[in-house]
Amino acid sequence: MVRLLRKVVSGCTLLVATLAAWPLAAQQVVHVGGAVFPPYVAKAEQSQQAGLLPQLLDALNQLQSDFRFVVRPTSIPRRFRDFEQGRIDLSMFENPAWGWQGIAHSAVDMGLEDAEVYVALAKPGRGQDYFNRLRGKRLALFNGYNYGFADFNAEPQFLTKNFNATLSYSHDSNLLMVLHDRADIALVTRSYVRDFHERHGQYAGQLLVSARLDQRYQHQALLRPGAPISPQQLARLFEQLRGNGQLTAIFAPYQIAVSSGVADSSAATGVTD
Known part of the structure; x- marks a missing residue:
């Protein structure tokens, strides 16, 4: 009887531990390129701490628990190779005309203008x-x-x-x-x-x-094919940050205009080859 109870308790403990760990295991990491572009990314070697990009990623991480956005340092010229090789999933504050013409990506309107x-x-x-x-x-x-x-x-x-x-x-x-x-x-x-x-x-x-x-600058977020998050999901997150005022709180002090809203988030995304 004692052995049986021990097995039951052990089984329950394992089940609780598994359930507790499940949300963390299910959370998908999205690697965001951090290339020098002040005041968005102040210094590549300090990209986890400096600039507006880390503030935006903190807001995205606090907003939901399905994805965890993290900065992965890169450089202006290297970001294209890192993107194509899957080292980074997402490049923010971009313009598709800045050398991306031959690289497959999905573009999401961030609703920010500089x-x-x-x-x-x-x-x-x-x-x-x-x-x-x-x-x-x-x-x-x-x-x-x-x-x-x-x-x-x-x-x-x-x-x-x-x-x-x-x-x-x-x-x-x-x-x-x-x-x-x-x-x-x-x-x-x-x-x-x-x-x-x-x-x-x-x-x-x-x-x-x-x-x-x-x-x-009509800032765009560029997603690589096969990124953990879809363009539609990312667009919805931006809309939520716009709606709750966090985009304005982060960017307006730097004279970066925040649009009142993207008319159709699905229309704001597209694939460029």
């Missing part, structure tokens, strides 16, 4: 007409980025030869080059200008930001 702007040193008499012509000016650009004025050609040799560009891996360095008159114009996101001013109040009023946009 823009790339031109930034120059503020000088007496200098106005918005300064940005009308780029030729003959020294440009400070981020190595590997796709720029509208260059028809999204990110080849360093093309940019240095045709646009007198200096390429770096730091937006702060590019803006400091402008501030110290070592470059005439830097290109950064509107959200990054806000972030820079927040961190460097001593430069208030010293930068002239263009009304002219190099490109407008």
Whole structure:
């Protein structure tokens, strides 16, 4: 009788442990590429802690328990290979025109809008007409980025030869080059200008930001074929974050526009080959 009771208790304990572990085992991990794109991802080597992407993934993880979104560090040029090889399942804050044309993916509208702007040193008499012509000016650009004025050609040799560009891996360095008159114009996101001013109040009023946009970002999330989450599921999660105000709380302080809603989430997804 004692042996029987022990077996029953042992069996119940095992059943409880199995049931307790089941939701965790069923949770699917979605690897999200973390490539330098401040203020979205501040530094690739610190992508788990820095930038807006980790905040967004925390919100997605708290929203549901079917998927666990985690950052997997990558780089701007390497993210294509990582995506095709399945090392990353999802690349956020993207534009399908940024080198993805030949890579199979599904695109989900994130309902977020940012823009790339031109930034120059503020000088007496200098106005918005300064940005009308780029030729003959020294440009400070981020190595590997796709720029509208260059028809999204990110080849360093093309940019240095045709646009007198200096390429770096730091937006702060590019803006400091402008501030110290070592470059005439830097290109950064509107959200990054806000972030820079927040961190460097001593430069208030010293930068002239263009009304002219190099490109407008209608941010997309790109999913690889066979990703653990479907485009429709991801679109629904974004809509829930939009509805509960979390997208606005994360992105609005950085002057990133949050749309009131995507008219049809299913229509916002598509496959590009």
